[in-house]
Amino acid sequence: MGQHVSRTDFEWVYTEEPHATRRKMILEKYPQIKKLFGYDPMFKWVVTGMVLTQLISMYFVKDLNYPMLFLLAYCFGGVINHSLMLAIHEIAHNLAFGHARPMANRLFGYFANLPLGIPVSISFKKYHLIHHRYQGDEILDTDLPTLLEAKLFCTTFGKFCWLFLQPFFYAFRPLFVYPQPPIFMEYINLVIQLIFDGLVWYFLGGKVLVYLLCGSVMAMGVHPVAGHFVSEHYMYKKGFETYSYYGPLNWITFNVGYHNEHHDFPAVPGSRLPEVKRIAPEFYNNLPQHNSWTSVLYDFVMDPEIGPYARTKRKHRGLPS
Numbered sequence: 001m002g003q004h005v006s007r008t009d010f011e012w013v014y015t016e017e018p019h020a021t022r023r024k025m026i027l028e029k030y031p032q033i034k035k036l037f038g039y040d041p042m043f044k045w046v047v048t049g050m051v052l053t054q055l056i057s058m059y060f061v062k063d064l065n066y067p068m069l070f071l072l073a074y075c076f077g078g079v080i081n082h083s084l085m086l087a088i089h090e091i092a093h094n095l096a097f098g099h100a101r102p103m104a105n106r107l108f109g110y111f112a113n114l115p116l117g118i119p120v121s122i123s124f125k126k127y128h129l130i131h132h133r134y135q136g137d138e139i140l141d142t143d144l145p146t147l148l149e150a151k152l153f154c155t156t157f158g159k160f161c162w163l164f165l166q167p168f169f170y171a172f173r174p175l176f177v178y179p180q181p182p183i184f185m186e187y188i189n190l191v192i193q194l195i196f197d198g199l200v201w202y203f204l205g206g207k208v209l210v211y212l213l214c215g216s217v218m219a220m221g222v223h224p225v226a227g228h229f230v231s232e233h234y235m236y237k238k239g240f241e242t243y244s245y246y247g248p249l250n251w252i253t254f255n256v257g258y259h260n261e262h263h264d265f266p267a268v269p270g271s272r273l274p275e276v277k278r279i280a281p282e283f284y285n286n287l288p289q290h291n292s293w294t295s296v297l298y299d300f301v302m303d304p305e306i307g308p309y310a311r312t313k314r315k316h317r318g319l320p321s
Contacts, residue, residue, distance in 0.1 A: 002156025007309035010150070011235055014314070017135040018241070019263040026264065026280045033265065033279055039098045040269040043254075047087045047096070047112050050080050054115035058200065058208045066207075070218075073211050078219030079252065080115070081212070082226070086254045086270075087112045092125035095269045106185060110192050117213040119193040120171075122186045127174045132266055135233075136241065136314040142174040143233065145308040153308055159301045160222075162308060166229060167220035225249055227293020230300050232259045234310050237288040241312035244277075245290040260287060 027033060057077060061069055088109055090096065097104040109121035127142050134140040149169060153162035162169075174180075200209050220226050231245050245257030254270035256262070261273045261284065268276060277284050290296050300306050 002158075003304050005154045005159075005307040005309060006304045007307065010144075010309055010311050010313040011238070011241075012313050012315075013136070013241075017314075019135070019260075022283060023264045026283055030279050033268075033276060036265070036272045036275055037267040038269070039095045040271045043087075043090065043269060043271070044096055044108060047084070047108070050084055050087070051112060051115055054080055054084075054212070058204055058211070061211045062204045062208050064207070069207060069211050070214060073215035074218045074223070076215075077115075077211055078215035078217075078223065079225060081216045082219040082223070083252050083254070084112050084115060085120070085216075085220075086256050088121050088124055089128065089256065090254055090270055091121065092128050093266050095267075099267075110189060113189065113193060114196050115212055116216045117193070117197060117209060118171075118216065119186070119189040122183065122189045123174075126180065126183070126186075127178075130178075132263065135263070136312050137316055138313050139178055139316040142177050144177075144311050144313060145169070146173065146177060150308040156301055156304075159307050163226075163230075163297060163301065164221045166226065167217045170220065170229070222297065224294050224297075225253060227290075227296045228253065228256050228259075231257070231290045231293055231296040233312070234300065234306060235312060236290075236296075236299070236306060236310070240288050243288055243290055244284065245293060245296075247291050247293065249293055257290075257293075260284060 054077065061072060061077075064072065091105050091109040091112060094102060094105045096108045106122065109125070113119060113121040131141050131143045136144070138144070149162065153159055197209055200212070220229070227249075228245065231243055233242055235241060236243060242260050242263055244260045247257065250257040255273045256270065258270070258273035258277065261268070261276045262270070265273075265276055
């Protein structure tokens, strides 16, 4: 099973999450950062191009044998689908059309969701905004691994398996940790996705649907672009709970690697996050950072000090009434 992790509990802290404090300090010194708030008008065209690329690719994969189909799903389709998941992350912050047009953002989220094969757009937003507001909360932040995950996957081999299973933990953990009744827009998301999947199956065959679904799952597991799931908040250095990545994969992930910057300023679109760092370098240059998501995954598995326990947690204080 390999080496056992050295940690036996999460890192419990009794301070507020760091981003609100740093945001206030940065804006006091650099108020011009407020000019970066808003949305990127090019974003919707980039996402549309990605969706159309996947729609076109479906025609070419329908007659492939399964080994080639899975290889293409891992190397090509899954990468695009993962980028679309991160586009949905941008959309969750109303960064496709701005805060003044929430319905336009939601409708565009349905569109970006289509190649993923499963409806995630609305549900992701519901839980992700809570993650921002209550980072580290033992109940409300469903990005945190459960105690059961930490206890079961506490060896080198166990952590490797956990990475493979990460898509399922990410999808189903909220339903067990902090279940919320589905809202009407989630049902709409489900109906639209089922209609799309049914049309794909009817006109192109089940193999194409396998291509889309497997690409989505594989690119969330042991895959270079999936390194951001681990790099963002797993504690690679004691005392720090959010980490940025400044490597080249930011080009295809809407700069999600600029994660300290994103949590400090969630109203800034991904395309402008590097500008936040450029304006206020003294607030970011000395923070621990990553330069390779592949190395992040390798270290997660091989380093006994890192694993599901390596997360900062706070005692639950409850939602305001």
